[in-house]
Amino acid sequence: MYVQHLMGLSGLLAAGLFIFGLKRMSSPVTALSGIVVAGVGMVAAVAASFLVVFDLMHAGNDRLGVNVALALVALAVGAGWAWWKGGKVAMTAMPQMVALYNGMGGGAAASIAAVALSGDAGGSPLILGVTVIGALIGSVSLTGSVIAWAKLDGKINHPWRFGGQRIVNGVIFAATALLGVGVVIFHGVPSGLSLAILFFFGALVFGVMMTLPIGGADMPVVISLYNAFTGLAVGLEGFALQNPALMIAGMVVGSAGTLLTALMAKAMNRSLSNVLFSNFGDLSGAGAADVKGEMKSADASDAAINMRYASSVIIIPGYGLAVAQAQQKLYEFVKLLQAAGVDVKFAIHPVAGRMPGHMNVLLAEAGVPYDIIFDMDDINADFVNTDVALVIGANDVVNPSARTDKSSPIYGMPILNADQAHQVYVIKRGQGKGYSGVENTLFYRQNCSMVYGDAQAVLTQMVQSVKDLGA
Template structure:
């Protein structure tokens, strides 16, 4: 009885740590401590699951010995792999890792449901129905996240589409739901087991079919959506198991993921349905007005001198900065400019990079102070009074076509108003289009100059040029 009370108390402590940890993650300054607190909560929740052994007699403990050994092996393997990979993962691979972890959470919820459906013990129809719903959502999150990982990692280069795809997807989904309902109705009977197996095949297949047509530019929203799916699946399985810690953790993750997904879709001025069912974001977007003018190349040293003698500079980081691993060199440049009394700010678009908060994490890794990092809504009004805007590896988030060209696929999407600065320098490898395949009108503006090259190499030359001025 004591162990049962301790288990309940542990669940309450774990849930409080989850909630408080998530609250701390709302600010970059406290995000690290929030992650640690949530991690401690997870350790408490896992440890509490072993307390049930103290309420069992000797025979029951022996019966559970094999399961206990398997659980410890799983903890060692999972914890060891995560510790090793988490310490080695590069910033450019962070979105892929997040996608995989999302999928593993959904897969774990589906596995719990599979164990429940495979059992022959009598279970109420409500709990069985909740179990099946959690299994459906968790399975979709698992395979969908794996496809998202493959897209982000370059293993799937293009969206996979065919005529009548939406009808096929809808048919698979409806059939899977009907099979799941039949598995609940026939649970415990000879037909229940194979129906449950068929249900999981359909659910896993739908996660693949749902994600394959979505273009790469929409992956940040997709990752966030599957994060919400995983949380919802975990919460539902927690309800089926009558486990308060799982329920609370799942609801917190699910609600946070849902809000983030909606905010990101809003930042792109698109509905979630448009993200999931349109053909945008495949690297070959069509539409857009004819481009006038030409790109003007500039030397890295000239751009650096312009920033050194400017009064204000706003820097807009993008995925190209992460690819070049140039965040440390960028911060070195920033410190030189600040020493020359230049007002330097960073402007972050909600969907910059390949996952939510990607650029914030990148800058935090370099030690950039939080008080000079601003979100789009906080900094956009400053661009008209800014001497120089420096764009590094970003594209769609600074494309004026979103404001002016009604034929553009990104029309209406809120952007950073870099083009309104007095002078714009863009560090870019070449003249190619961005991840969405939309031509960027900013690059052809009179006040814009292109600095071609790898961001690490270009920023190194800029740093040296500024240092030479002080020699």
């Protein structure tokens, strides 16, 4: 009796810590402590589960000993591997890691459901139905996240599409849903197990088929969506198991992921259905032949000196900054400009990088103060009065075609108004297009100059040029 009460209290404590931790994650200043708080909540929930198992063993259920040993081994292996890989992962690989870990969460929820559905123990149709729905969502999140990881990691370089793909996907989903209904109806009989195996196979396949046609430029939204899926799956399995901690944690993650997905889709001026089913990128390069002007190159030293004597500079980081791992050198350059009296700010687009908040994490790693980092809505009006806009590795989020070219696939997407600055410098390795494959007309504007080269090398040269002025 006391153990059951302790289990309930620990679940309530864990749920409270989850919610409080998520609240603190809403600000970069308190995000780290929020992660720690939520982690403590998870430790409390896991410890309470083991306490219940040990109580059952003490009551004479010796068969649980093997399961406890396997669970402890799994915890040790998983925690050790995550600690090791988490410390080694490069910032450029952070989106891939997030996609994989998110997929593992969905897979864990699906595995819990698989164990429940493979047993002979009966259950109400409601509980069985919730278990099946959680299994479907968790399985889709698992394989969909793996495909997202492969796209982000360059294992899959192009969307995989064919005629009638939506119809095929619809048939797979409908068949899987019907199998799920069969699992509920025939649970506990031999045919029910066969239906469950086919159901999980269909759900896993659908996750793959759903994600393969989505273009790489939409991966930030897809990762956020699968994060919501994982939370929802965990919450549903928590309901089936009558576990308050899982229910509340799943609902919090699911609702937060859903809200983030909606906000990111809005930031691209596209509906979620458009992201998932529009085959974005088929018109890549449209209108490129109509671009007027030519790209002008500038020397890194000249650009640095121009910024040194400017009054205001807005920096727009993109994925190229992460690839070059140049965030530390960038902040060194920023501090030199600030010491010279230049007003320096950072502008962050909601979908910059390869995952939600990617650029914020990148700048935080370099120690950039949070009070000079601004979201798009808060800083866009400042560009028109800014002397220099410095774009580093960003492309689609500063493309003026989104405002003017109705034939462009990104038309209507809110962008950072870098083109409105008096002078724009773009650090870019070459003349290639962005991740979406759309030509960027900013690069051909009269007030824009290209500084070609790896961001790390270019910023190193800029830092040295500014230092030489004070020598």
